[in-house]
Amino acid sequence: MAYKHIIDNDRCKGCGLCVTICPKNVLEMSEDVNSMGYFPAHQARPDDCIFCTTCCIMCPDVAITITKVVEETEASEQ
Ligand code: SF4
Ligand code: SF4
Numbered sequence: 001m002a003y004k005h006i007i008d009n010d011r012c013k014g015c016g017l018c019v020t021i022c023p024k025n026v027l028e029m030s031e032d033v034n035s036m037g038y039f040p041a042h043q044a045r046p047d048d049c050i051f052c053t054t055c056c057i058m059c060p061d062v063a064i065t066i067t068k069v070v071e072e073t074e075a076s077e078q
Helices: 017-021 054-058 072-077
Strands: 002-007 028-029 042-044 064-069
Touching: 002 042, 017 028, 017 054, 054 064
Parallel strands: none
Antiparallel strands: 002 064, 028 042
C-alpha cells in the first residue's frame, strides 16, 4: 500500500511542531515564505517517511494530510 504525504503550504504557520516530533527527521522548515508570511515545513527527506501520521496529529492548523494512493494494478482490478 502506498501513501502520499502532503503539506498545505498556505495553511502552515511555521510553528515547527511537526519538524520536532517527526521520529524519522523527515521534515525541515522552508527558506521561502508562504502567502501568510511564514516559513512553512516541507519534506526534506521524503524517502525516510514511514507515514506514521504523528505530524498530521500534532499540526495545530491541520496543514498535513496523508492519503492512500491507489496503485495502478489495484485500480485495474476494481
Ligand atoms: S508521517 Fe511520520 S515519518 Fe512521515 S513526516 Fe510525518 S511524523 Fe515524520
Ligand atoms: S505543525 Fe503544522 S503549522 Fe506547524 S510547522 Fe508543521 S505543518 Fe506548519
